[in-house]
Structures are given as C-alpha cells and as structure tokens.
Amino acid sequence: MKKPSILLGIGLSFALASCTPGGVPGLTDSTEGEQPSQSEDKTDNPTSSKPDKESDLKYDQAGNPIFENVEIDFWSISIGSDGLIQKEIVDAFNEEYEGKIHVNRAERRHDEFSSAIVNTVVNDPENAPDIVQGHGERIRELQSQGIYVPLEEAIELSKIDYQRSNYFENILDDLYLEDDSGSEHLYGFPLDMHSNVIIARKDIIEKNGYEVPTNHQEFIEVCQGLADKAYAGTYQYLPTAQTNPDLEWMTSSAGTELYPWFMSIEALDDALTYAITGAVQNGSKMVDERGLPAWNTQSTIDYFEQMREYMYPSDGKRPLIRRSLSYEFISDFYKGNYIFASTGPWNLTGYKTIFDSAIGLGQGGFEEGVAIMPISNLFALDENSEDASKIVGTAHAFSLTRTVESDTVKAACMVFADYMSKQYVKWMEGGHLPMLKSAMEDPALLESDIYKNIGQYLGNPEDFTLGGVTEYYSEVFGLEMNQGLNEVWHQTFNTQTQNKSISDIVNEQYLNSLSIISDYQ
Amino acid sequence: MPKNTVSISRKKKPIRLNKLAVTIFFAIFCFLWIFPVLYLVNGSLKSSLDWATNPRSFFPDFGYTFENFKILFVGGDQNGAYDYGLDAQPITAWILNSLIASLIHTVLYLVIACLAAYAFTFLKFKGRDALFALLLVSMAIPGVMLTTPQFENVLKLGLSLNIWAIILPGLGGISGVYLIRQFFKGVPNSLVESAKIDGASNFRVFCQVVLPLAKSVLFVQGLFSFMSVWNDYAWAQIVLGYGDKKLWTLQLGLTYLVDVNKGQLGSTGVTMAASIISMLPVFIVYLFAERNIVEGVALTGVKN
Amino acid sequence: MKHGKEKAVYYGKSYLTALxxxxxLLAMFLLFFLIPFISGINMSFYHYNLADPSDTYFVGFENYKYFLFTKEIPVMIDGEPVLGADGEPLMVANNSFYSFWYSLLYTFLFALVIVPVSIFLPLLLASFLKKKPxxxxxxxxxIFIPSIFAVSATGTAFVYLFSNSEDGFINALFNTHVEWLNTPLTAWFVILLLCLYGIGANFIILSAGLENVPKSLYESSLIDGCNSWQKFLYVTLPGIKYQLSVCLFTTLIGYMNLYGQNxxxxxGGPSDFAHPERPxxxxxxxxxxxxxxxxxxxxxxxxxxxAVCIVFGLFVAALSSIRLFVDRDKKGGNKHAKEYREYFAKKETHPAQ
Incomplete structure (x- = not known):
C-alpha cells in the first residue's frame, strides 16, 4: 500500500483505478442498466431499464401502442440540402405526434458518422442516439461491433405494418445480416436508395448532330465526336449570357482542346460512380463471402485500363477526360467547356437556380439545355453484359443502437422510421428513390413535379445495388482514405503513376487492403 | 511610407539610406507575409455566386457583401437550400464553447500557477528547490506520451463529451509556473519581507503586494493559456470530436466546415468567413495589448 | 535559524502554508500528469480494449515488438489465417510497422529543414528590424500576428491559395497546373510555408536578444576593424546564445509534434505510389x-x-535533454563574451599585440 498522505489521497483512487487494466466503468455493459437513458426519464418509466422486468410499453384497446411524451434522439447522415428537407419532415412528424413522440434530430458528417456512433455508444451511452439514419452498406461495420441491434423485436412492439416483400429486395437483402450465432436479422429499416447521375449539355450535343447517349459506346462516340469537332474547328457551343448576351451559337476555332467529360479525382461521389459502379457494370465482384476485397479481377483491370486510355490516349485519338482536382465544374459546364459531369441529384435544384438566375442558358433554360441521365449502362464496355445496367448506390436506413432499452422507445423509433419511409414524395426532393415498391406506383409520386423534373431520371430502382456487404467497407473501398478500390482509381489517372500497369496497381492495393484489415485485428 | 516617424539619425545620410532600403524591404516582405490573411478577408467578403461562377479572380464580379457572415450567424439558403453544414447555426455555440472553455481555463490556471509560483519563490521550506526541479523535469516529457492514458483518464472522470475535458488537463502544466516564477524572482524580496514584518499573512502579501506588481506577466501567461485552449485542435478532436456539433469548439467546427464544404458550390466564402471569426478575438486582444504581449514573449527568452 | 525549536515551528508552519x-497545482499535476503518465506505461504492456474489459490481457512487450520490428503479419479473419494461392497463410506488410517508422522518418527529415529555417528567417528579420526602419x-x-492565429484558420487560406485545381489562386495567378498538395515535395513545401507562420515568437525573442547585446561590444569590435561577418560571429551570436537555444529547442520539440498543418x-496524403505499404x-x-x-x-x-506514444515520447525527451548540455555550454558563451571584452581591453592597452 502506498503511504497515505494528504496529497496522495486526492488522487489515490484514480491512480489505483487507472493502474488496473480494465475498461472504464460504465463504458460497456449497457445491459446492466446502470445509467438510465435519457429517454426513459422522460417516459415516466424509471423501472424499465432491466430487460428481465416487465415491458414498459402499454397498448390501448385497439392494440396500438400508447406513447406519452417519448423523446427520441435521432442522428442523421443527411446534411446539406437533403438535411434541410429531412428537417421539415421531422418537424411535420413532431407536430403530428405532439404529446406522444418527439424526435430530436442531430446531423453527422458521413466520414465521422461511424466513429462518432461507436465513440458515443461505447464511451458515453447517455449521450448516444437511440436511432440513427446511416448508409446501408456501412451497417455491417457497426453491427459486427455490436453497436446496432436487430429490429424485429422493435417492429413487433410497434405494431407497424412491415413486410419484407414490400421493399426492393436488391437492396433490402443486404440489410439483413447474420449475427454471431449465424441467424439473419434486419439491421436497417429501409428508407431510400440513391446514387450520382450524369448531367449532359443536351442542347450542345444535339446542335452538333448527336443524340444524348444511353450506353457506353454511344457515350464515347459523342465524346470523341465533340472533341474531334472542337479540334477541327467545327464544334458549336452556346456560352453563357455573361460573355454572350445575345445567346448566339458560336463555333470553336481550329485546334481547340475540348475535354467533354469532366471527372473530379477528389470527389467521393465520383469515385463511387466511376470506380465502383464502373467496375461492377463490367462484371467485377466487390467482396467475397468473408467480406474481403474481391475486386482484383481481370474485368476490373480491363475497365480501368480503358479509362486510362480515354484520359491518356496512346493511339493518337483526342483525350476525352480532363483529370480535374476541382469539384467546381459547373461554371465551365455552362460555358460549354464540359459536356458531361457526374453529380449528386441533391445538387440539381441548386444548379438550376444558379444557372437560371446568374448565368442563364437562354432558350428553354436548364430544362431544355441539360439532360439528366442515370448511370446505368454508361460504363459497361460490353453493353450486353449481365451487370451492365447496375448502379452501385447507397441506401439510407434506420438502425437502433444497443443503448436503447426501453420498449417504448424502441417502438417509437420504429413508428418514426415507418413514417419517414412513407414521406417519399417530399424526400425525393433530396434526390432519393423510395425503397417501398408501392411508392413507384403511387400517383402522388408519379405526378409530382419533383418526379417529373428529377425523379424519373434517377434510374430504375431494381438496378441499384450496394456493391457488397462487408464489415471492412472502409478498407475494401477506401472512399474516405486513399486506399482500396478508390486508390486504384486515383492511381489510374495520376500523372505520377502513369508508367505503372493497372494490374500492378490493382494487386498492390488488394494486398494493402488486406494488410490494413489485418492490422486492426 | 510613414514619414511622420521620428528618425533619430537624420544627420547621417548613409544610415538614412540604409533605413530606407530596410523599410522598403519590410514593406514588400510584410505584404507577401500577410497576403494569405488578406486573401481570407477578401474571400470572405465575396458572395457565393462569385465563388461559384468565377473562383479564379481575386476581386469579386458582383461586389463585396457580408452575405457569408450572415449565413454563418443567421443561416441562409442561397442557391437552393444548402446550409453549408451549419445545422441550426452552431457557430454561435462553437464561439461560446471556445470562449467559455478558454476563459475558465485561463482564470483557473492563473490562480493555480500564481499560488504555486509564490510558494516556490517567497516561501521557504525544506525540499522546495528539489520539488521544483522535479516538476521541471516533467516539462521535458512530451505531451504525446500522455495522449492515450489522458483520454482514458478523462473518460474515467466522467468528462467525456464535456467542456471540462478541454479545460482541466492543461491545468497540471508547469511552464506557466516557471514563467511566473521567473518574474516573481525579479520582485525585491525586501518588499515581501517588510510586509510580513508588518504582520501581513502570506495570502495578503500575495494578493496585495506581489500580484499587483505582476500584472504584465499575468497578462502574458493569461494570453498563452487562452490561446492554448482557443487554438487547440488535436485534443479537442479526441475528446469532443465524436460528440454533437453543438458541443464543439470553434476550431473543430472550422475544420469541419473546411472539410464538409469541399466541393460544395460557392461555399468557399463561408469557410473563409468562419476562419476570420476564429481569428478576430485574438487579433482584438493583440491590438489592445501589443506592448504587453511583445514584452511577455520576449520574457520567455530571458534567462533568470 | 540555528535555534532548534524556533526552526521546527518555522518549518512546520511554512510547510502548511506552502502546502x-x-x-x-500538485493536485492537478497528479491528476493530469503523473497518473496518466504511469497508467500509460502500464497500458502499453497490455492488449487493452477500452470498449471491452474482458478483452484486456497482459502481453508484455508484444505491442512494442509489433510496430517496432514486425514487418509482416498473416491475414486473419475471425482468428483464422487466410490462405494464399499456395496454400500457405497469406502474409502481408504490417501497416503499423511502416506507419511508425516512416512517419518518424518524415517528421525527422522535415524538422531538419524547418528548424534551421525557423531560426534563420526570424534572425534575419530581427537583425533587419534592429536597423529601426x-x-x-x-x-x-x-510578422508576429499570424503566429497567434489557429492553424485551422490560417490553414484555410493556404488550402485555397495552393489548391490543387487550376482554380486555386496560385495556379490561376501563374497559369500553372501544379498539384500543390498532391505531390510530395510541393505538399511539404506548402506545409513549410504554413509552419513559417508560427515563427512570430522566435522573431520576438531573437529581436529582444539582439537589442540586449551590449552596444559597447559592437563599438569595440568596430574599433578593432571587424567586418560585419566577424561582428556577427564574435559579438552577436555569443550575445544571443541563450535566446538561440530557447528558440532552437522550442521549435524542435514543436515540430516533432507537427500535426495541425498537415x-x-x-x-496526411499524398500516397506513396512506389511503396503502397508506407503511409x-x-x-x-x-x-x-x-x-x-x-x-x-x-x-x-x-x-x-x-506503446507508440511512449517510444516516440522517449525519442523527443532524448532530443530535449540535449538542451541540458547546451545550456551548460551557455555559461561558456557568457565567458566567451567576457573573454572577448577582456581581449579588447588587453588589446587597447597593448596595441602592439
């Protein structure tokens, strides 16, 4: 024992505590129920924290759960413009359920989303969210760490009408995950699916005698045709009102270098579009059954080699892609310096406004001048390949964290999730397609302005896929970090790696993915 | 060129020429030196429309505007509905958090450090110098060695996601005690002794004799302490970064804004405006206390 | 204080007051320095799972061995090794090993550049400023002000000034297309520029030091006909030796802890294309x-x-302990100046020498 003294006494308990290996008290074992979660205090059900106690959830005579001032902490990954839309929906929910359920919504950026949830659930369960809305392909990461819990019980408690067959199974199947015992459970309540779209200068394409392309061959044909015409001095384009007040069509001078295809190397969404969707459309698998990367295939190599060829042609053709490190293509897009660009559909309303108010396209405006194209078929070198129409997108889904103990809160969360998934008309303003099959037949959606302007161009919901379920999502795809398939894409185009063969790059990054995965074990 | 500055050496021509050359050098150097800050100020006053349509030009096409600052504080939806990642304008919360944390830390540390420095300078007890030397050794141990256990420590104390997690850990620092002690050593011992002979208790001597003399060093140490919390990023990221945005400090929020707005149309101005806001408080303090600060910094390089 | 009893009372009371x-301070020091310090050392010998106490067990020096010496590790999934094409367990590069050693190398190399620059530049500016323009x-x-701003704020300016795209200010100004932050050398260059924004304190300290070099020394060196280089070498440098050592070590330790700027x-980018296993x-x-x-x-x-923190901490502590020698040497510096003064005094009395 240490000699007791005034000074030592102060810190002794801490000293001993910190010298003993072991977790921080209250860090784990949420089942012990030491800390009453916030929500329970507010439901006037202080006894509910023990799982073996009777359920705190009561039902009325009609069999519907009774909610009285239930508070739900909700974290959303939707920030920016679709965050604002979601806020409106949540406000409407709170109004409709006033006195019953109140949702406190907070936002988390996508690249800190997972770590923020793990950190709070583990370290600070009192401040942890009850329900989160994250990306479907990421659920496995947190589910394998025991952060998320299965939803079946909560769905049962809430008495909402959930049928597996009501949702698009191409995405939903990936939200059913195996737990430790090997049985399958739902870990994400389906909300939507979404991916980037390609926007194209329809007016310029047509003025130059082409059609808006629908597959890869046509796409390249248009790009090559326009680049050649520009170089020959016969390319016709319509610059913005700023430099061209009368909105007259102009003809390029000979020798003009036009890069019809804008591709930002730094933008995450572009990586998802060009790297992952591209590889999938060409028949490559992303992950194997153990969750390890499986994109080290010949078809991936062929695809990336072809992409490199478009940027640095070796056969005397004109380059079609300019390797850009800027995200801000839009001013050049409106000037006619880019014809195609990839963008998140949630940006479209913003582009339209800026464009109509400040730059102006003249005749017809955005609607006439710009075509919105789903990315199906655009990157499949072989248009007849089985996967050519696939769109690797992401899905939003609701998950419950393990910190929720009260049955009332669980049920309330599911009522909220169910409500959200049915607001698909409003939610489409954020560029999201509904997961609910019936929504795609609902006249309220099909006849809405948002569907006519944007929704119908987002792609066929049945073409969407998450790319693969793996608990090593970050390491396999490496979207936030420069690793995995994302790094393959980077190095394909990087001037410093131009002499490295694609198969070398793919192999190196494959091994690198494995070594990062092993490092964390 | 400021001609009104009185020159002492007007008579000597070569020296004056020399002086002119140096002045010109400084004018050019300082312009380049401060240009990034000017660029920030200028950029923060350009509208999002400007940034979106013509990011290349220095001067705005559509005139200067306070739009970006308005967006930061009041919120705004220019161009559609994008809110620049500023859900419910947490920037006010960030500023408040940073201010509160920095101020509390400063006050507490000054009290703690002054008391200790007084004991180490004016009180005589056995083992005093040995104890002080022992504490000084701790200054040689780099903070990085403490990162992981300090994180665990903070969690154990129940301070996770709590503003106290960035206030408290710095309070065990010795460097401030050292600086204040350096200054106290300059206070004539006779002053303290005579006050004690008059029957004043140590605490009274401390409050009424020593502290009033030490205003300048207190000010400097105060500024150091303030800045250490105000400008901190790494530690705040560990203990607050995973929490709700409303708990963040300004530096966390600022880095977040830079990251989240990358690639968002015309958002550059908003990010720059946020940077300007984070610079303002220290800049204002500097303006008012330039002399004290410069002297204080110089003091850190003076050997006892 | 030779009377025993009086002394005891005096000390007794003074202990209480001093306490x-x-x-x-001592409470805070104990709580936020000593305890974490000891617990950190303790932790480094464990497989320490903060989230799961049952997953915490003693491993001895394994942690140290892992990132200091283990170059290759097997790929393990759920505790089972993954087999490669040849049926043997698949071995991959150990990222922790490469991360540690290469980040240490980069930190050290960068310090070799930035430390002299952040001493020399402010010294140059301070000596110009001494001419009282x-x-x-x-x-x-x-010159001082940027150093009091947070790196995240001034960094914002550099992010947009040296943006990789053609729209970045510098690229637009010179009509170049340099990927500033995407090419190793230019990326370090921009980091260096941002680091220089922190030279303010060095500048003030050295300025003050220069002001305090006794004028008489310069005058006597003038009489002696020293040229400005000799003047700098024999008068200025010894005169500001202590300031130089302060600047040198605070800067060195500061940049060993480089984080905000990069x-x-x-x-942390760009990737090392030739060596994917490196950070x-x-x-x-x-x-x-x-x-x-x-x-x-x-x-x-x-x-x-x-364990990583401790190894690196020891490395930094070793660097800063060099200062003890330099500071001891400092007395020599004073002595040097004194000798110099005496030398001149002698010279004046014995002009023939």
Missing amino acids: LFLLP WGYRLWRSL RVLTM GVTHTVIYVIQDYLTGSGKFSLMGRIS
Missing part, C-alpha cells in the same frame, strides 16, 4: 497517433497506441 499554496512597430506586429492541408508522405508520428485515436473501432488498440 496550501501548492495544493491546487520607419514603422518598425507595424512590421514587427505584422491535417488541414493534406490530410501517406505527409504523415507525421502525431498524425498516425491521432488517426488511431479518432478512428472508429480502434478501442481495442489502446495498448499498442500507448
């Missing part, structure tokens, strides 16, 4: 540690992170 004065207080302020500017070329040790501590699901690695 009262020292209590807050017009508006010298303004210049002094302008976090804001490059996020991004602007990774510093603190960056690696910080990456671990803020990433998701890394709680189980607390022991290993502690």
Whole structure:
C-alpha cells in the first residue's frame, strides 16, 4: 500500500483505478442498466431499464401502442440540402405526434458518422442516439461491433405494418445480416436508395448532330465526336449570357482542346460512380463471402485500363477526360467547356437556380439545355453484359443502437422510421428513390413535379445495388482514405503513376487492403 | 511610407539610406507575409455566386457583401437550400464553447500557477528547490506520451463529451509556473519581507503586494493559456470530436466546415468567413495589448 | 535559524502554508500528469480494449515488438489465417510497422529543414528590424500576428491559395497546373510555408536578444576593424546564445509534434505510389497517433497506441535533454563574451599585440 498522505489521497483512487487494466466503468455493459437513458426519464418509466422486468410499453384497446411524451434522439447522415428537407419532415412528424413522440434530430458528417456512433455508444451511452439514419452498406461495420441491434423485436412492439416483400429486395437483402450465432436479422429499416447521375449539355450535343447517349459506346462516340469537332474547328457551343448576351451559337476555332467529360479525382461521389459502379457494370465482384476485397479481377483491370486510355490516349485519338482536382465544374459546364459531369441529384435544384438566375442558358433554360441521365449502362464496355445496367448506390436506413432499452422507445423509433419511409414524395426532393415498391406506383409520386423534373431520371430502382456487404467497407473501398478500390482509381489517372500497369496497381492495393484489415485485428 | 516617424539619425545620410532600403524591404516582405490573411478577408467578403461562377479572380464580379457572415450567424439558403453544414447555426455555440472553455481555463490556471509560483519563490521550506526541479523535469516529457492514458483518464472522470475535458488537463502544466516564477524572482524580496514584518499573512502579501506588481506577466501567461485552449485542435478532436456539433469548439467546427464544404458550390466564402471569426478575438486582444504581449514573449527568452 | 525549536515551528508552519499554496497545482499535476503518465506505461504492456474489459490481457512487450520490428503479419479473419494461392497463410506488410517508422522518418527529415529555417528567417528579420526602419512597430506586429492565429484558420487560406485545381489562386495567378498538395515535395513545401507562420515568437525573442547585446561590444569590435561577418560571429551570436537555444529547442520539440498543418492541408496524403505499404508522405508520428485515436473501432488498440506514444515520447525527451548540455555550454558563451571584452581591453592597452 502506498503511504497515505494528504496529497496522495486526492488522487489515490484514480491512480489505483487507472493502474488496473480494465475498461472504464460504465463504458460497456449497457445491459446492466446502470445509467438510465435519457429517454426513459422522460417516459415516466424509471423501472424499465432491466430487460428481465416487465415491458414498459402499454397498448390501448385497439392494440396500438400508447406513447406519452417519448423523446427520441435521432442522428442523421443527411446534411446539406437533403438535411434541410429531412428537417421539415421531422418537424411535420413532431407536430403530428405532439404529446406522444418527439424526435430530436442531430446531423453527422458521413466520414465521422461511424466513429462518432461507436465513440458515443461505447464511451458515453447517455449521450448516444437511440436511432440513427446511416448508409446501408456501412451497417455491417457497426453491427459486427455490436453497436446496432436487430429490429424485429422493435417492429413487433410497434405494431407497424412491415413486410419484407414490400421493399426492393436488391437492396433490402443486404440489410439483413447474420449475427454471431449465424441467424439473419434486419439491421436497417429501409428508407431510400440513391446514387450520382450524369448531367449532359443536351442542347450542345444535339446542335452538333448527336443524340444524348444511353450506353457506353454511344457515350464515347459523342465524346470523341465533340472533341474531334472542337479540334477541327467545327464544334458549336452556346456560352453563357455573361460573355454572350445575345445567346448566339458560336463555333470553336481550329485546334481547340475540348475535354467533354469532366471527372473530379477528389470527389467521393465520383469515385463511387466511376470506380465502383464502373467496375461492377463490367462484371467485377466487390467482396467475397468473408467480406474481403474481391475486386482484383481481370474485368476490373480491363475497365480501368480503358479509362486510362480515354484520359491518356496512346493511339493518337483526342483525350476525352480532363483529370480535374476541382469539384467546381459547373461554371465551365455552362460555358460549354464540359459536356458531361457526374453529380449528386441533391445538387440539381441548386444548379438550376444558379444557372437560371446568374448565368442563364437562354432558350428553354436548364430544362431544355441539360439532360439528366442515370448511370446505368454508361460504363459497361460490353453493353450486353449481365451487370451492365447496375448502379452501385447507397441506401439510407434506420438502425437502433444497443443503448436503447426501453420498449417504448424502441417502438417509437420504429413508428418514426415507418413514417419517414412513407414521406417519399417530399424526400425525393433530396434526390432519393423510395425503397417501398408501392411508392413507384403511387400517383402522388408519379405526378409530382419533383418526379417529373428529377425523379424519373434517377434510374430504375431494381438496378441499384450496394456493391457488397462487408464489415471492412472502409478498407475494401477506401472512399474516405486513399486506399482500396478508390486508390486504384486515383492511381489510374495520376500523372505520377502513369508508367505503372493497372494490374500492378490493382494487386498492390488488394494486398494493402488486406494488410490494413489485418492490422486492426 | 510613414514619414511622420521620428528618425533619430537624420544627420547621417548613409544610415538614412540604409533605413530606407530596410523599410522598403519590410514593406514588400510584410505584404507577401500577410497576403494569405488578406486573401481570407477578401474571400470572405465575396458572395457565393462569385465563388461559384468565377473562383479564379481575386476581386469579386458582383461586389463585396457580408452575405457569408450572415449565413454563418443567421443561416441562409442561397442557391437552393444548402446550409453549408451549419445545422441550426452552431457557430454561435462553437464561439461560446471556445470562449467559455478558454476563459475558465485561463482564470483557473492563473490562480493555480500564481499560488504555486509564490510558494516556490517567497516561501521557504525544506525540499522546495528539489520539488521544483522535479516538476521541471516533467516539462521535458512530451505531451504525446500522455495522449492515450489522458483520454482514458478523462473518460474515467466522467468528462467525456464535456467542456471540462478541454479545460482541466492543461491545468497540471508547469511552464506557466516557471514563467511566473521567473518574474516573481525579479520582485525585491525586501518588499515581501517588510510586509510580513508588518504582520501581513502570506495570502495578503500575495494578493496585495506581489500580484499587483505582476500584472504584465499575468497578462502574458493569461494570453498563452487562452490561446492554448482557443487554438487547440488535436485534443479537442479526441475528446469532443465524436460528440454533437453543438458541443464543439470553434476550431473543430472550422475544420469541419473546411472539410464538409469541399466541393460544395460557392461555399468557399463561408469557410473563409468562419476562419476570420476564429481569428478576430485574438487579433482584438493583440491590438489592445501589443506592448504587453511583445514584452511577455520576449520574457520567455530571458534567462533568470 | 540555528535555534532548534524556533526552526521546527518555522518549518512546520511554512510547510502548511506552502502546502496550501501548492495544493491546487500538485493536485492537478497528479491528476493530469503523473497518473496518466504511469497508467500509460502500464497500458502499453497490455492488449487493452477500452470498449471491452474482458478483452484486456497482459502481453508484455508484444505491442512494442509489433510496430517496432514486425514487418509482416498473416491475414486473419475471425482468428483464422487466410490462405494464399499456395496454400500457405497469406502474409502481408504490417501497416503499423511502416506507419511508425516512416512517419518518424518524415517528421525527422522535415524538422531538419524547418528548424534551421525557423531560426534563420526570424534572425534575419530581427537583425533587419534592429536597423529601426520607419514603422518598425507595424512590421514587427505584422510578422508576429499570424503566429497567434489557429492553424485551422490560417490553414484555410493556404488550402485555397495552393489548391490543387487550376482554380486555386496560385495556379490561376501563374497559369500553372501544379498539384500543390498532391505531390510530395510541393505538399511539404506548402506545409513549410504554413509552419513559417508560427515563427512570430522566435522573431520576438531573437529581436529582444539582439537589442540586449551590449552596444559597447559592437563599438569595440568596430574599433578593432571587424567586418560585419566577424561582428556577427564574435559579438552577436555569443550575445544571443541563450535566446538561440530557447528558440532552437522550442521549435524542435514543436515540430516533432507537427500535426495541425498537415491535417488541414493534406490530410496526411499524398500516397506513396512506389511503396503502397508506407503511409501517406505527409504523415507525421502525431498524425498516425491521432488517426488511431479518432478512428472508429480502434478501442481495442489502446495498448499498442500507448506503446507508440511512449517510444516516440522517449525519442523527443532524448532530443530535449540535449538542451541540458547546451545550456551548460551557455555559461561558456557568457565567458566567451567576457573573454572577448577582456581581449579588447588587453588589446587597447597593448596595441602592439
């Protein structure tokens, strides 16, 4: 024992505590129920924290759960413009359920989303969210760490009408995950699916005698045709009102270098579009059954080699892609310096406004001048390949964290999730397609302005896929970090790696993915 | 060129020429030196429309505007509905958090450090110098060695996601005690002794004799302490970064804004405006206390 | 104080008073320095899972061995080794090993560049400022001010000035297309520029030091006919030796802990294309540690992170202990100046010499 003294006494308990290996008290074992979660205090059900106690959830005579001032902490990954839309929906929910359920919504950026949830659930369960809305392909990461819990019980408690067959199974199947015992459970309540779209200068394409392309061959044909015409001095384009007040069509001078295809190397969404969707459309698998990367295939190599060829042609053709490190293509897009660009559909309303108010396209405006194209078929070198129409997108889904103990809160969360998934008309303003099959037949959606302007161009919901379920999502795809398939894409185009063969790059990054995965074990 | 500055050496021509050359050098150097800050100020006053349509030009096409600052504080939806990642304008919360944390830390540390420095300078007890030397050794141990256990420590104390997690850990620092002690050593011992002979208790001597003399060093140490919390990023990221945005400090929020707005149309101005806001408080303090600060910094390089 | 009893009372009382004065500091020191310090060392010998106490067990020096010496590790999934094409367990490069050593190398190499620059540049500016140009207080302020701003704020300016795209200010100005933050050397160059924004304190300290070099020394050296280089070498340098040592060591230790600048500017990138197992070329040790501590699901690695922190901490402590020698040498510097003065005094009396 240490000699007791005034000074030592102060810190002794801490000293001993910190010298003993072991977790921080209250860090784990949420089942012990030491800390009453916030929500329970507010439901006037202080006894509910023990799982073996009777359920705190009561039902009325009609069999519907009774909610009285239930508070739900909700974290959303939707920030920016679709965050604002979601806020409106949540406000409407709170109004409709006033006195019953109140949702406190907070936002988390996508690249800190997972770590923020793990950190709070583990370290600070009192401040942890009850329900989160994250990306479907990421659920496995947190589910394998025991952060998320299965939803079946909560769905049962809430008495909402959930049928597996009501949702698009191409995405939903990936939200059913195996737990430790090997049985399958739902870990994400389906909300939507979404991916980037390609926007194209329809007016310029047509003025130059082409059609808006629908597959890869046509796409390249248009790009090559326009680049050649520009170089020959016969390319016709319509610059913005700023430099061209009368909105007259102009003809390029000979020798003009036009890069019809804008591709930002730094933008995450572009990586998802060009790297992952591209590889999938060409028949490559992303992950194997153990969750390890499986994109080290010949078809991936062929695809990336072809992409490199478009940027640095070796056969005397004109380059079609300019390797850009800027995200801000839009001013050049409106000037006619880019014809195609990839963008998140949630940006479209913003582009339209800026464009109509400040730059102006003249005749017809955005609607006439710009075509919105789903990315199906655009990157499949072989248009007849089985996967050519696939769109690797992401899905939003609701998950419950393990910190929720009260049955009332669980049920309330599911009522909220169910409500959200049915607001698909409003939610489409954020560029999201509904997961609910019936929504795609609902006249309220099909006849809405948002569907006519944007929704119908987002792609066929049945073409969407998450790319693969793996608990090593970050390491396999490496979207936030420069690793995995994302790094393959980077190095394909990087001037410093131009002499490295694609198969070398793919192999190196494959091994690198494995070594990062092993490092964390 | 400021001609009104009185020159002492007007008579000597070569020296004056020399002086002119140096002045010109400084004018050019300082312009380049401060240009990034000017660029920030200028950029923060350009509208999002400007940034979106013509990011290349220095001067705005559509005139200067306070739009970006308005967006930061009041919120705004220019161009559609994008809110620049500023859900419910947490920037006010960030500023408040940073201010509160920095101020509390400063006050507490000054009290703690002054008391200790007084004991180490004016009180005589056995083992005093040995104890002080022992504490000084701790200054040689780099903070990085403490990162992981300090994180665990903070969690154990129940301070996770709590503003106290960035206030408290710095309070065990010795460097401030050292600086204040350096200054106290300059206070004539006779002053303290005579006050004690008059029957004043140590605490009274401390409050009424020593502290009033030490205003300048207190000010400097105060500024150091303030800045250490105000400008901190790494530690705040560990203990607050995973929490709700409303708990963040300004530096966390600022880095977040830079990251989240990358690639968002015309958002550059908003990010720059946020940077300007984070610079303002220290800049204002500097303006008012330039002399004290410069002297204080110089003091850190003076050997006892 | 030779009377025994009086002394005892005196000491007894003074201990109590001293204790009262020292209590807050010692409590804080214990709580936020000593305890974490010891617990950190303890932790580094464990597989320490913060999220799961049952997953915490003693491993001895394994953590140290892992990142210091283990070059290759087997790929393990759920405790089972993954087999390669040849049926043998698949071995891959150990990222922790490469992250640590290469980030240490980068940190050290960068310090070799930045430390002399952050001493030399402010020294140059300070000696110019000593000529008291017009508006010298303004210049002094302008040079000092950026160092009190947070790196995340001034870094924002550099992010957009040296943007990789053609729209970045510098690229647009010179009509170039340099990927500033995407090419190893230019990325380090921009980091260096942002680091220079922190030279303010060195500048003020050296300025003050220069002011305090006794004028008489310069005068006597003038009489002696020293040229300005000799004057600098024999009068100025010894005169500001202590300031130089302060600047040198605070700067050195400061840049050993480099984190903010590369976090804001490059996020640790760009990748090392020739060596995929190595970390991004602007990774510093603190960056690696910080990456671990803020990433998701890394709680189980607390022991290993502690070990990295301790090894690096010892490395830095070793560097800063060099100062003890230099400071001892400092007396020599004073002696040197004194000798010099005596030398001149002698010279004046014996002009023939």
